[in-house]
Amino acid sequence: MIYFDYAATTPMSEQALSVYIKASQEFFGNSSSLHDEGSQARFLLEQCRETLARLIGGKKEGIYFTSGGTESNLLSIISLARAARKRGNHVIASMAEHSSVHSALAFLEKEGFHITKLPLSSQGVIEPEELAAAIRPDTILVSLQYANQEIGTINPIDKIGRLLKEKGILFHSDCVQAFGKLDLRPLLLWVDSLSVSSHKIFGPKGIGAVYICPSLHWSPLFPGLTHENGFRGGTVNVPAVAAFTAAAEEVCRTSSLQKEWELRRLLKEKLTSSSFRWIEADETRQLPSIIGMTIQGMEGQLVLLKLNEQGCAISTGSACDTRSENGTKAILAMGHSIEKARQFFRISLSSRTTIQEIERLGNLLLGITASVLR
Structure with missing residues (x-):
């Protein structure tokens, strides 16, 4: 075929597969456990967190590992919107966002948020002028993908980001298709959070990450959880994180x-x-x-x-x-x-x-x- x-x-790269096998054998401990096996897994996890943060130009404190792009979009959008609700309840996205973003918007709508979905231009992107016209006094969050998953068009994130920074509106970007192809480091000047996924860049399935600016307050979707600083639940898949990081290093180096x-x-x-x-x-x-x-x-x-x-x-x-x-x-x-x-x-x-x-x-x-x- x-x-x-x-x-x-994508298929797993040889490098990512090798790292996955080695980490599964040598760092199998639960990273939350206090014994030596857990400490070794936790040390590897934090090394990976620091490496991934460097690749996207952020700080390690802002990296939260998830099960993939879908969970990354769901948790980041809902968590940021809930935390900013005192300032308003209006959220803007495009009609062409990934289904996970539309799912998060539907969830927020049930909680009383107002949602605006913008059409694309003839170029298949969101133009800053169109977005500006949709902003209301109660707009608190905009979610726009960097690159579209169906037609590959690239949104002008920098221009849109400048507009939103001036107005104090939070900005999330789904970067799942862009990571490994476009440099994400300049984006952190303009976005407050972004999502990436492993299996789009020759890493394993079932692992991804969110970056949220460490200075931002977010409200957890499920209160009381302890993994990833309370961002999500479930034992962290350290071997998958290590393989994801190896794949990310490889693709960013050779892209x-x-x-x-x-x-x-x-x-x-x-x-x-x-x-x-x-x-x-x-x-x-x-x-x-x-x-x-x-x-x-x-x-x-x-x-x-x-x-x-x-x-x-x-x-x-x-x-x-x-x-x-x-x-x-x-x-x-x-x-x-x-x-x-x-x-x-x-x-x-x-x-x-x-x-x-x-x-x-x-x-x-x-x-x-x-x-x-x-």
Whole structure:
């Protein structure tokens, strides 16, 4: 199987797998236990916390390890909103956020918060002017992803962050798709919290992290818990944390999008037919590794099945939204019809993708289009 679904998940790197096995064997103690085995696990955990903080440009006190991007978004958004409720109860996000963000917003709405969801521009991003128009006197929190999980567009976090800093509004950013591809360190000038995940960067599944500025007050979703300074419950998975950190160090050290841009352009050169529609932004606002596309007159699920028969794995959007009947959120948020949203499919690349694989994919897509639409 030729794999083109790296935005959904990645295989573990050899380095991360080696660290996971070694940590499972040598640091198996509960990091909360007071004996020597627990102390050794706790020492490794704190080393990883410091390393991850350095990679994103923050302080170790702001890192909270979680079970992944979904829990990171849920806990950070709800905890920050609850803590700021005395100042207001209005929260803003985009219509195209990950399903975990929408879940957190639905939870807050049940608690009496007012939620505004903004559409995307024709470029697939939130423009600062549109956000500014949605801000109210009672706005306390904005949550916007750095890079969209379905079409790979990049929000202008710096410009939006400046606006929100001036108004004293908290800013959370889902950085799950951006981490390891874009440098997160400049973001900490503007965001108050951000979320990252391991299995998007060749680390193990079931582990992620939140960074919350240490000077901020947050209200725990589940009072009385003791792990991760009360941010969440459950014994910390130290081997997974260690493997996640190893994967993060490796991907941040070697990250370069040059190859992904070359592969994206190669595929575009092959698919010149007007039947292919690329859902993308200008290159300055686009991750090259995530390709959103439609074939006119053909449902994305059919494209997926046809390619799967030929040994190629793609997706029809975020893996967390595969049961949605309305298609991808990003396309709908851009104002396209449900019919076009159902035609959407996603190709996602990585540094492991080869020219030969792109050539194969391009030829298969041309063949599918010719056979189905003739």
